[in-house]
Each structure stands twice: as C-alpha cells, then as structure tokens.
Amino acid sequence: MENIFILFYTNSENIKHLKEEIKLRYPFLRPSFSYQNLLSFKSDKNFKLDSIFQINPVFARRVSLFIEKTTSYEVLPTDHFVDFENHPTGKPATEVGQKVRTIYKIKENYWITEHIHSNKLSPFPVSDPCLIQPEEAPSRAYLKIAEATMRTGESLKNKTVLELGSSPGGASYFLTTEGAKVYGVDPAEMDSSVLESPLFTHIHKSVQTVNKRDIRLGKGISIIANDMNLPFEQSLNETLRMAEMIGDDLETVYLTIKLPKPFMVKFIKGHIDKARKAGFKKVQGMSLVSHRNEYLLLMRRK
Ligand SMILES: C[S@@+](CC[C@H](N)C(=O)[O-])C[C@H]1O[C@@H](n2cnc3c(N)ncnc32)[C@H](O)[C@@H]1O
Numbered sequence: 001m002e003n004i005f006i007l008f009y010t011n012s013e014n015i016k017h018l019k020e021e022i023k024l025r026y027p028f029l030r031p032s033f034s035y036q037n038l039l040s041f042k043s044d045k046n047f048k049l050d051s052i053f054q055i056n057p058v059f060a061r062r063v064s065l066f067i068e069k070t071t072s073y074e075v076l077p078t079d080h081f082v083d084f085e086n087h088p089t090g091k092p093a094t095e096v097g098q099k100v101r102t103i104y105k106i107k108e109n110y111w112i113t114e115h116i117h118s119n120k121l122s123p124f125p126v127s128d129p130c131l132i133q134p135e136e137a138p139s140r141a142y143l144k145i146a147e148a149t150m151r152t153g154e155s156l157k158n159k160t161v162l163e164l165g166s167s168p169g170g171a172s173y174f175l176t177t178e179g180a181k182v183y184g185v186d187p188a189e190m191d192s193s194v195l196e197s198p199l200f201t202h203i204h205k206s207v208q209t210v211n212k213r214d215i216r217l218g219k220g221i222s223i224i225a226n227d228m229n230l231p232f233e234q235s236l237n238e239t240l241r242m243a244e245m246i247g248d249d250l251e252t253v254y255l256t257i258k259l260p261k262p263f264m265v266k267f268i269k270g271h272i273d274k275a276r277k278a279g280f281k282k283v284q285g286m287s288l289v290s291h292r293n294e295y296l297l298l299m300r301r302k
Pocket of ligand 1: 138139140141142164165166167168169170171172185186187188205206207208227228229230
C-alpha cells in the first residue's frame, strides 16, 4: 500500500478536540505533520478519493486526501486556497460529486489535497463562507446561526423560531432581519435592537420553567435554535422537551453543544443517538467557523 495521508483543517480553538476525536473514532490514523490548525495523519488503511468521505470528524472543517507537495503551483479560481494569513479564497463547489482541490500554502510549499463535494459538506473553501457580523448585531451568535442556516439552505421568511438562550440577541437579530418570527427564552435581558423588532417576543424566564402555555404562544414553531450555556446533557434534554411540546410543526433544530474539555468528544455519539431516538431522521454534528470548544448538532425531522 502506498503512503496515504489525510489532512484535517480545524479551528485553532478545536485542535485538541479534533485530535481526541480522531484517536477515538479512527484509530488507524497516526499523527504526522501539523502546521497551525492543519493536521495531517498517516493512514494504516487504504483510502482513495472516493472513500475518504467515511472519515468525517465533527471537529474538522475540511477533510482531504494529500496528493503532493510542490514549490511552484499556479492556483486556479476553482481551487480552494489557504495561506493561513488571509481569508481562504476560491469558488464554492457547485455540484455533488465534484472533485475539489484545496491548496495549503505552508511557507514556500504548496500542499495539494483533494476531496469530493457532497451535500453533507460546506461548498466554501475550508467551509468558510466569510460572513461579516453587522455592527448593530449584539453578539457573535449572529454568525453562528447565519452560518448554520446557510448550511441547511433553510429559508427563514415567515417561519417561527423558538430560541433558547436568546440574550443578548445576535441570533435573534439575524433571524428577525431574515423575516422570521422569534420567541426568545432567556432570564437575561435582550438588547434594545432586538426588542424593537415587532417580530421578536421575549419569554423572560429560564427554559426549565417554559411550559405548554408558553409554547402555544409560538403556534407553528418550525425551528428551535439553542445556544444556551448550560451543561450539554441539560441543554439537549431541555431541547428535546421543547421539541415534544411543539409536536409535528417542528422541522429543524440548531443546537450548539458546548464541550469545554476535549475528553468530552466521547459523548457526541450519545447526543446523536438520543436525537435519533427522539424521532429526528437526519442528525449531523458539524463545526462552524465561529465555534470555540463547541459543535452544532443539526437535527431534522425529514
Ligand atoms: C452564549 S449566550 C447566548 C447568545 C445568544 N444566543 C445571542 O444570540 O446573543 C448563552 C445564554 O444562555 C442563557 N441561559 C443560560 N441558562 C439558561 C436557562 N436555564 N434558560 C434559558 N437561558 C439560559 C444565558 O442567560 C445566556 O444569555
């Protein structure tokens, strides 16, 4: 078997989480070269371009097969290019099944890698849509929900969202400016920029005290967004409790799961299993650009 190297691009804050996840889920990968937030692993198993999709750690923003290292390379507009100093560049992938090249420029060398685009992957270079947070948005949670809804391609106009942990309001700001009606649950205060919106209602209490009457206020809720800073078990349980109260109207849940310590990645499988058991047919864990020691558990009914 020829030498096979797999390259993983992650967020700087999630390097330890990624290493832990790879050790746990892919013991046939052995750590090799790393540079900043790019880690390479040598594989003891044979992988080809059409089979590396089987390696999909939650904490990697891009997984690709190492092709070659060269000192001169002419970067094409379709190449995804990362030089570790500027925003990544390149045309987003457009077709499922398309071969995408990601070029990492490390000092004088160009590391050429490839992967196949699929509908489970972000089309953007190293999954970065290069979103910008508007000055008026009260928190960086704006970017998290903007990126997450971009990943699903879900339209927000005229949808009703139950947001758990909505203060100070970055996510609600994004959702209401996109035309969604938002019920925000949080015992903390909301920013005035959000309270001014006729589309926003503050359920000014902790999630544990939210009952069926509160939920009926939000008739037709089709989305739950949760970014509460609660221990993950509690956060997941409360989300599933809300999901049960909402019933059939609910379609999608965007749940940010905080894993303050890398060893906690071993609980991810349990989160996914629990979501499936609760009736969500499509469940996927993923990393967003704005994540720090956390991941997105995306749960869809259909
Ligand atoms: C990371 S912040 C959320 C940011 C927010 N989504 C935004 O868009 O600005 C976490 C929030 O969770 C809230 N929180 C913590 N425990 C909660 C609970 N039991 N019920 C509701 N909200 C809670 C906190 O008050 C805090 O405002």
